[in-house]
Amino acid sequence: MATATQAPPYKSYASLVGIFGAGTTGIAALTTLLGRRPERLGALDLAVLAAATFKASRTITDDEVTSFLRDPFVKEKAHEGDEKPIEDGGPRQAIGELLTCSRCIGMWAAAGVVSLQTVAPRTGRLVTWSLAASAANDFLQAGFAALTSKANELEQRTSES
Helix, strand or coil, rough: CCCCCCCHHHHHHHHHHHHHHHHHHHHHHHHHCCCCCCCCHHHHHHHHHHHHHHHHHHHHCCCCHHHHHHHHHCCCCCCCCCECCCCCCCCHHHHHHHCHHHHHHHHHHHHHHHHHHHCCCCHHHHHHHHHHHEEEEEEHHHHHHHHHHHHHHHHHHHCCC
8 A cells, every 4th residue: 555645556557457458358369269168167167266266366465385476575574474565656566565465366366267267178177176175175274273262162161160
């Protein structure tokens, strides 16, 4: 986010939107040349793509393994997410805002997984289903941790009574 005295990097935002538009246009042209039909994706595909997009965006914005992507664009050393983008009013700030916001990068991740699944269906399914399974694992791990914590809390209350 820009400070009160500094305007947001609108030119850089416009460049990023242009890059996104050019990329999606290029993928659309490629799919047409290859005779691929992305409109054949069904409800199950949407659910899997949504889970894959969730996992891809969270991996980019929060994981240690992708901190090297965020590091040049954040104020302090990138580590495990929650970094703040550089506020220089230019491209580094715009890219930093993109790479530290899971909802912002989510659109790019969605375009990537849908494009991959459309252009190279076998590889796309492998990547998409792997990301979706990893997202399901994240939810199961969080649910297990919450249930275990609650069970331990209840057990401790019972033993204190």
